Amino acid sequence: MVHKYQLEDKVLLAVDCIIFGFDEEDLKILLIKRNFEPEKGKWSLMGGFLKREENLNIAANRILLQLTGIEKIYMEQLYAFSEVDRDPAERTISVAYFALINSKKHDKALIDKHSAQWFSVTELPELIFDHSEMITKAIRRLRYKTSKKPIGFELLPEKFTMRQLQKLYESILGEKLDKRNFINKINALDILIKLNEKDMNSSRKGSFLYKFDSKKYSQKVEEGFSFKL
Amino acid sequence: MVHKYQLEDKVLLAVDCIIFGFDEEDLKILLIKRNFEPEKGKWSLMGGFLKREENLNIAANRILLQLTGIEKIYMEQLYAFSEVDRDPAERTISVAYFALINSKKHDKALIDKHSAQWFSVTELPELIFDHSEMITKAIRRLRYKTSKKPIGFELLPEKFTMRQLQKLYESILGEKLDKRNFINKINALDILIKLNEKDMNSSRKGSFLYKFDSKKYSQKVEEGFSFKL
DNA sequence: TCAAAAGTGTTCACCGTACACCCATGG
DNA sequence: CCATGGGTGTACGGTGAACACTTTTGA
Secondary structure (H helix, E strand, C coil), X not given: CCCCCCCCCEEEEEEEEEXXXXXXXXXXXXXXXXXXXXXXXXXXXXXEEXXXXXXXXXHHHHHHXXXXXXXXXXXXXXXXXXXXXXXXXXXXXXXXXXXXXXXXXXXXXXXXXXXEEEEECCCCCCECCCHHHHHHHHHHHHHHHXXXXXXXXXXXXXXXXXXXXXXXHHHHHCCCCCHHXXXXXXXXXXXXXXXXXXXXXXXXXXXXXXXXXXXXXXXXXXXXXXXXX | CCCCXXXXXXXXXXXXXXXXXXXXXXXXXXXXXXXXXXXXXXXXCEEEECCCCCCHHHXXXXXXXXXXXXXXCEEEEEEEEXXXXXXXXXXXXXXXXXXXXXCCCCCHHHHHHCCEEEEEXXXXXXXXXXXXXXXXXXXXXHHHHHHHCCHHHHHCCCEEEHXXXXXXXXXXXXXXXXXXXXXXXXXXXXXXXXXXXXXXXXXXXXXXXXXXXXXXXXXXXXCCCCCCC
């Protein structure tokens, strides 16, 4: 027998995505210029509504694909935002997701189509609704995450230098790190492969490139290894 | 101008509460016997539906009040569960909250009214829908929380012994702790007031009672003190 | 030859952990 | 007088943080 909850209020359920990227210098967030009412023309997170046949993760994936053209994106549910008047048009609860992408990989045409733009986390524009609050929460969560597991690799190209990795961590944590200590710690984790290949762009001497060793990593995860950084 | 999102699907939004309590021995969870369809008669978390005029926190407060009779309960949003078929009756997304209460304080009549019962986290019955998953997530979150801030006091009576506090931490973390190290750490936090009063129930010698010093605590929070345990 | 970034180890202070015995009391 | 839980301190190893100089090479 199928019973129904007849008398309860229904609401719109939105998904908003905080998309983090990294451009060798700064931690950035991808924002769109809203092309529909309300608040048309203002900056906003990329979002959409949950459809009947989707769960939230699938909806978030769909929304991320729409803007970036990337299928498999690292992504986590963040928090449900539910103030009664958060969206002036209609009662809407929004579940925020944060995502990490390699900012070189996404589809430029889609970015243009949505009038999207990358903003450094230190120089964000004014945002609609409670989107600033969402971002604040996302940054906190990202900081926490990176201190517990080496999540940051999602934001880098396949091959990267120690310098880039350090800069990434610095921009996530918002503080300078000591080069030697950083390298010691990373090496202690033992999840990188040092390549016989140098990146000659950054300096005359050139710096070795590394790859993330995902096999070793997942093995260590299974063994319960603690990745504290 | 008020614009509406005309064509989007609406859903029911539920709030389910994982209510933790502590009885001097075990970490427990308060469950109810469902008195409505579907799954009537089975064990379930206390829950309810979000109303038009509420945000999620307020809804969670209302639901907690209904079952416990306590107004101000420590409570945090946990996660939104959204599998399409999680509730067979109707598409329902549920935002889970976890709450910490002093299990002595709640209203017994309300417990009876809802056919509620405390279950040790190590001996949970079969639960409806995805409620087991919610509990698993809540326990993980609680463990994390207690290692970062002294959240556990919410679960104890106003006056408590070191022994009780240690047992509480042990049952949250699921492991035995060394008495001396535990006391040293707690004392290092410097957020307890030792009373000139002993609890004579636990032993012949009697053990000193302590109170949580919430002034000192909030002062330290402001100063950015790290409460790592 | 010099400017610019890469690469590399050691020391020290502090923290977490392991560990065992005496105390007070009621029965 | 003894059984029961309460209360107390120290030693050691490991980890995190501070710290400076040499190397390479293109311009």
